[in-house]
Amino acid sequence: MREEPVSIRNHPDPLVSVVVPAMNEAERIGAVLAQAGAVHPQSEVIVVANGCRDQTETIAARMGARVLSFPEPLGHDVGRSIGAREAKGGIILFIDSDMVISAEELKPFVYAVQSGVDVALNNYNGPIHRQPVHRVILAKFTLNSMLGRSDLMGASMTAIPHALSRKALEVMGAEALSVPPKAMVTAVCRGLRVETVHSVEVGKRNPGRSAGADPLERLVLGDHLEALYELAMQRGPRGGFSDGERRRDLVR
Template identity: 40%
Template sequence: MNRVRARRNRRKPSPVRSTRRKTAGKRKRGKTAPKPVTHSQVAWKLGRNVAESGLVQQSEEEQLALQRHWAASLRQSGKGVAADNYSSRMKSFLAGYFSVSGREIPNWLLLPTERTVGAVVMVMNEEQSLCAAIEELERLPLQEIVVIVNGSTDNSLHNARNSGRAIVLHYGSPLGHDVGRAIGAKVSVSEIMLFVDADIPINAEKLLSFVQRIDGGLDVALNDLTPFIGYFEGRDEVTMLKEFLNRSIQREDLSINSLTAVPHAMSRHAIEKIGAANLAVPPKAQAIALKSGLRVGVGGSVDVITRNRARKSNTGAGNEMIQLIVGDHLEALGWAMGSSEPRLKYADTVRMRGSN
C-alpha cells in the first residue's frame, strides 16, 4: 500500500495545473499580458504622426488637409463611419495632431469619405439663425459653402459675408428656397452636396450620416421624418401627397420622406441626372430620381417639423406654402404619368368600357 501511494506522489502534474501555476507565478512577478491597443489610441498616434511628419503644408487649408489624411487612414484600415466609436476615433486623431503644437483642439468634425463635400444654404430674412447655421457647417471640412441670400430685408446678407468660407450669391428679389437650391446645385462643384435652410441650424454631427450614405452608394439621401409624424388621420394634405407620390412610383418604403424637407444630400451624379433646374420643384425632382433608377433612401432623421419657423406664408389652413407644395406635387405626378403610363401603377378595374 505504501508503494502505491509513493508512485502516485511521483506522478507528473497535469498540463492544466502546470499552466495555471506558471501563469500565477507571472502574475506575482508582474508579467501580465499587454493590453490590446484601442482604435482611438491608433487614431491618436496617426494624428500625431501627421503633425510630426509635416504632412500638412503651410500653403494648405489645415482642416481640409486633415480631412484628406483622416479619410486615407480610414480607407487603409477598412474602418469607416459604420465601425464602432467613429466619433471617439476621429476626435482622438485631432487630439493627436494638435498635441504636437499644444494648440487648443478646434470643434471640428472630420468626414468618413475621400470625396469632396459641399453645402448649399437657402436664406431669406434669417439674420437671427444664419450665423449659427453657417458655424455648424464650418465645423465640417467642406470644399464649398454656397449661401443663396434672396429677398432679404434684414442683415442676412451682411451676416453671410462675415463668414470667411461662404460663397455668397445675392438676389434682391425673393426666389424661394427651392429655386435657391437649384441655383446652388448649379454653381457648386463638390462630389457630394448637402442642402440645408438657414432658419434651422443643424448640428454638424447629424449631417455625418447623410454624407456617409451618399459615399456608401446612395444618390439621394432624404431626411426621415416618419418618427415625428402621427397617425394618418392627423396628417395634413401635404404629408398625404408626399406619401401618395412615393407609393405611385412604387417606393412605399420611402413613406412621407421627400426632397421638400431638409437636410438632404445628393451625389454629383444625381444632380446631373435630375438636372439642377428641376430641383426648383422638389417633388418633381424626386419623381425624376425614382423613375431614372437613381438610388434614393434615407440618410438620417432630423426633427425640422417642431423647429420650423412660423411665418405668415406657412401658417393657417390652405396657406400660401401649402398651396405651393400641393401644386408642386401635382406637377410631379403629371410628369410621372407622362413619362410612363397615364395611371402609373393603378389599374383601371372598376369602369365598364365595353359597348352595350
C-alpha cells in the same frame, strides 16, 4: 449685440457643397453656417441670399461663405436649384437658414452619399398621428406609393436635410430641383438609389409651423400634382399601374 461664430473656410476643391437659401435670417445665419462648415473638412458653403433686407448677406460673407446674391425673393426651392447649379462638390447637401441643425446630425447624409446613395433623404414623416392628417403629409405618402416606394413613407425632397450625389444632380438637372417632388419622380424613374438615411425632427424647429401656420401648403400640394403629372408622362396615364381586366375598348 449678436455674437458671430468662428469663420468657415471654403475648400478650393470641395468634396461637399452645402447649399443654404437665405432671406432675412440675420439672427440665425451665423449659427447655421458654423454647423454647415463643420460637416466635412473638404467642403464649401454656398449661401443663396435672396430678397434680404437685413444683414444676412453681410454676415455670411464675413464668415467666409460663398454668397450668391439676388435682390428679389426666390423661394427655398429655386434657391436650392441655383446653389446646386453653382456647386463644385461631388456631394450636395441642402439645409435651410431658419433652423440650426448640428453638424453631427448632417454628417449621416454625407456619409450615405459617399457609400453609394444618390438621393439621401431625411427619414421624417411629420405629425402622422394627428387627426385629420395634414394634406401635405398625405401628398407625400401618396406620391411615394405611386412611385412604388411605399418604404419611403413620407420622406421627400421637399424636406431638409437631404443630399444628392453628383450623378443624381446630372440626371435630374439643377433646374428640376425647383419643384422637389417632380425631381423625386425623375430620380426614382431613372433608377437612382433613393434612400432614407437619418431622421432629423425638423417640424418643431420650423418657425412658421411652430406658430401653427403653414403658408407653403398650397405651393407644396401644387408641386405634388405636378409630380404626379410627370409620373404619368414617364410611365403612362395610369403611372405604370395595370388596368386589370377592364376592357374599355368595348364601350367605345
